[in-house]
Amino acid sequence: GQNIDQPTEMTATEGAIVQINCTYQTSGFNGLFWYQQHAGEAPTFLSYNVLDGLEEKGRFSSFLSRSKGYSYLLLKELQMKDSASYLCAVAGGYQKVTFGTGTKLQVIP
């Protein structure tokens, strides 16, 4: 089976940097996703890591360590519009994707 853990809530200040962690224990691993979800809307794709290391995409970066079952999403230069839930998800076998419960990020002025 799949077990994915991430903090429930986080608060950070506008302009700052925040790191959202995700740990996972899975029976199969084909990659790890991060999605952003605003309240009442569908998730939108942020990143996909297959290999170990850091992938940077503008203000957002995602890191993966497969040996440790660990990933993080780094958000720089926080903006108020970054207030949302951030979902960690693992792609296992047979194209099955399992999501964590999400981290609700609140950005304050």
Next chain:
Amino acid sequence: DGGITQSPKYLFRKEGQNVTLSCEQNLNHDAMYWYRQDPGQGLRLIYYSQIVNDFQKGDIAEGYSVSREKKESFPLTVTSAQKNPTAFYLCASTPTGTSSYEQYFGPGTRLTVT
């Protein structure tokens, strides 16, 4: 424009009635998925289908049924056996023939059963 459509956006039903949620995609994706999301929670997999005429149960399939008669369509029926059907339902699909499992989501249907 290519994408995934779900209709309606809001749906209201009386307890004891079956209801079918539609999901259509014109992205030529083989794999399609149904998720359920409760307030403050992540997405839980109900059913998924890797190819036409084939589908697998996800983590919370009880009280739900699906069909996959066409590549473009993956309707979900919420039956009266589902104990707590009120939730936000999301349909997704995955590109074909790539190593990426990125999921493309529809806008969702919010179902309220009273």
